Amino acid sequence: MDSKQNSVLSLFIAVEHSLAHYCPALDYVASLVGNALVPSCGFTKAVPEVDIFPSGIGVLAKGHQFSIFKKSHADEAAKVVNYLVSCDSFKKFQEDAARLREILNEGIYLYAISTAVLHRTDTGGALLPPLWQVNPRSYFPGPVIKRAFDQVRRGKSDASDGSTPPAFTTGSNRDPEFKLAWWREDCGFNAHHYHWHQSYPWRGVNGVTKDRQGELFYYMHQQMLARYDAERLAVGLMRVDPYSNWHLPIPEGYNPQLTDYYGAYQFAARPAGMILADNWRDPSDPTLIIQQEYHRNRLLDAINTGKFEKNDGTKVDVDINGLGAAIEANASTPNKDLYGSVGIHNRGHDILAGITDPDYRYNQAGGVMGDISAAIRDPIFFRWHKFVDDLFFLHKIKLAPYTQTDLEFQNVQVDSVQVQVINPARPANTLITRMEDVVVDIANDMFLDPNDKPNTEVKVTVKQVNHDKFSYEVGVTNSSGAPLKAAFRIFIAPSLDEYGTQYQLDSQRRLFIEMDKFVTTLKTGSSAITRSSTRSSIIKPRELTIAELKKRGTTTKKGADDGSTCRADRYCECGWPEHMLVPRGTAAGMPFDLFVMVTNWANDSSTDDLDRGTSYCGVKDKTYPDKRPMGFPFDRKIDSALYKHVADFANGFSNMMTLPIKITCV
């Protein structure tokens, strides 16, 4: 048994409950810090040793909604993270984390403890438990939670009941956006988004941001949008519209149906037709529309002139990383005064989360937009991020298009490309998707008696997209006379627009979805390269449940496919959910263009750490493995006169190839 893994798991037992309310959690804390803290399990209030922690920790009271997009909340969370990351031993970390449990707001505790686990270097590959097991009320709507709790009470599981609740309940056939509830409300997707933000906290870790954090902020969210648009086109919706006019009603509403424990607070439902209002929910730190507009104009000024103005008045060039830092804004922002100390992006989340009760007049909890574990459920998330992405776009279209030298890989030629699903009876070049029922266990949070053992089984059935595993088969010829280390870059994008017209490349390029990026050595002559979809550089394999993590061995083997492998230098929890790798497509088969490009890894490589999850999530405390701009080669303008369609582009270079494929949802 891996003691560090179990220690990590123990930090998350029933985290929404007071220690005194749940004996297994309290016993664990007492085992670390002694019985003096909490003499016995019961209703006696624990006496926390607050004095050992820096000031500013324990400010946000329990029971209040935590939002990383609020400055005061983010400040407190950053203090806790920095403190815990700096603990000089794992034992000290473990003890202080246990002490903090009674002190911190539940949301800050969950965020800060798990963030510290991610950033410490001594956790020995221990994985975090799945968020939807730790905090099911932010992942499953009220009716599902009620049903689950009724099961706990009866000691019976789902199967014995007979009736099946609907998988998605946040909309209806009057709501066009509800067509993609299955996508926006996917547990793994929501967990990915949460983990990305804790792998790359906007406040930094000890005030320091990670390598290319600003650019990764841009790219990870840009890819979410590209994938969202592919799903929208598949179900007959228009591509997502930016939320750029902040004075008109928002036609799309959203009713999350999520609560914290027992409905003590409910994420606000956002009715259709609401108009943004200045957010005074924190009177000491308002989010004003005029300030958002000021920062927007300052960002446009930087984008249009190509120069940021620093605090001392000097100018520095705008690059994508600096622009991401300024927009989010992360701890490396070029100028907090001009571009925002909390950032136009973070404040946008905050102001939209508060739209139903902007001055906290009615004591109403905020909407999901304020919570990174649930924000992407709301259609406005994507409209907001489309606005943010448009800022990046305005910068990128000012850059010179890539040149021949940037794009070519001399002496390398892609001869053939094919994709084949595992079932050989299926035709080549057709990917297969389906909706599946998946049973998940959310027992961690459900107990009746303070002495109940944790993790009695409580099963909930969710509906998820999945796909048949498949392989890329690429034929490549190396005529250089020597072996070459080559990076394979694989993308797909919908071939047709809303009206069934073939996309021109300069429009289509924003829709290209990175599917994989891997390095292989090309021997001289022709090579037949087969790459399994399960190795994709964007994905995170299925998360291990708490029960599975307990059973898991201590070794962190490299190369296995069961998800139990995580090198200690990875953000293993971050990554696109494997089951969502392939866009769902349509029943009739939706045409996509698959694009393969081979580049010279000898020039491109920063580290040799390309692996699962690294495309969107990077490598822990190392540089991003690929030196090329993220999204290359589609991140810059492509001249329509030269390359009208993607096939024209690929035909222009021997190291590229385009393949028309179909994605069929069965």
Place this chain on the structure above:
Amino acid sequence: MLHRKDTGSTLLPPLWQVNPRNYFPGPIIKRAFDQARLGKSDASDGSIPPAFTTGSNRDPEFKLAWWREDCGFNSHHYHWHQSYPWRGVNGVTKDRQGELFYYMHQQMLARYDAERLAVGLMRVDSYSNWHLPIPEGYNPQLTDYYGAYQFAARPAGMILADNWRDPSDPTLIIQQGYHRDRLLDAINTGKFEKTDGHKVDVDINGLGAAIEANASTPNPDLYGSVGIHNRGHDILAGITDPDYRYNQAGGVMGDTSAAIRDPIFFRWHKFVDDLFFLHKIKLTPYNQTDLEFQNVQVDSVQVQVNDPARPANTLITRMEDVVVDIANDMFLNPNDKPNTEVNVTVKQVNHGRFNYKLGVTSNSRTPLKAAIRIFIAPSLDEHGTQYQLDSQRRLFIEMDKFVTTLKTGSNAITRRSTRSSVIKPRELTIAELKKRGTAAKEADDGCACRPDRYCECGWPEHMLVPRGTAAGMPFDLFVMVTNWANDSSTDDLDRGTSYCGVKDKTYPDKRPMGFPFDRKIDSALYKHVADFSKGFSNMKTLPIKITCV
């Protein structure tokens, strides 16, 4: 159970015990459930949650959350509507049901305005323009069990929209406008048009039937089969998700157990009350014969709280912590015994019990059965100006109505506040009901309920007296004595009957409800209420103060 005749004097359990999630916000329910889990009660914890959590100091309406969210008040409103179902019982409405619909709600508004004036708010504004944003929002924080659904929070600034939540029976604003105009047509012409085309006179009972609409409506096609009133609740309840696009539960306006929590309830009912008002002001003012009681003279009026150290003619109110047990709904295991104690502390207004002391002289040679009618109303308007009677009359709150026999000569009458005809005594809890004997004794402990009463209906006793102000808020107390020999329909005046009537009998008092303040009073004749009472020997006005300590 309310309408069966064979339940003896069985009382219903308090609704806030049966269905606490409709009466207490989520944070309180969570806390209570934690207690149930731990098997420990509130007291051992130490921390006290705030009593009211649905607003803040940015919300002016939150000043009266304590009033609108009172459990007893909400349960009164629920019980009134189940005592007088709009669909009738077996399709038949009760005696004067339409008029009682008018009067019970009119009195709620009068009391609401008294509370609003006390806390510095303007009197409630009618929600009559259905096309403008509604500035007041409301966040009920109520769920059903475990948050399976949540009553919708209604943000500030929403605009009414056609309600298609039930596609087979939409509530359309144009239809509401149509029925409103048809009702105005009836009010303005004094005639309802029946389904067969012939006309009948409009009276207050028929108008109430048409507006609510109850099963006795004169014409469901013209005045609405569901009723402008009911549809108004429905359309406002659905305002945040009018076509059920987002599968969002409705607001509290759709539930009689919680509707009065939302400030829009009172704005809506002010609109409804204005329709009744338009009818009433077309009626001829009461004449001398209507108002006088020959040979009877009110010599003196005094009110005195039970504590003799307190000055006369000052009523005393206070906010109190009251512990209620909501364990009925909390269980962990299917085999758990019900009714383990789970205590929740709520804040309620209460008042020092008091007596009315009246001196009345009868010059009749024979004893007279007399009805004593007691009202109060705020003396001063929003700006501290004394009310003229024709404005003040809509603010008069019925405090009591009782029958006594006047002997010849002078009579000293003492009447206890606890006997008020508007109140329901404190509800017995489930535990108390279990202990209660079967005898229906006439006692003051709430056990007394004659089988012919709607015992669960009635203004909560603890809310009898408006809260007033710390400085002492001036009210006019008005006493009128009338001839019960003429007025009486039954001799069943008792606690609760003023707003709730008597089960399956006629309303005890033949006078129009709200008499004598329901009709126009000529300002040229009677500028202030004191002028009015000086005009008649059987009336008297007493300036009193209500002090919140």
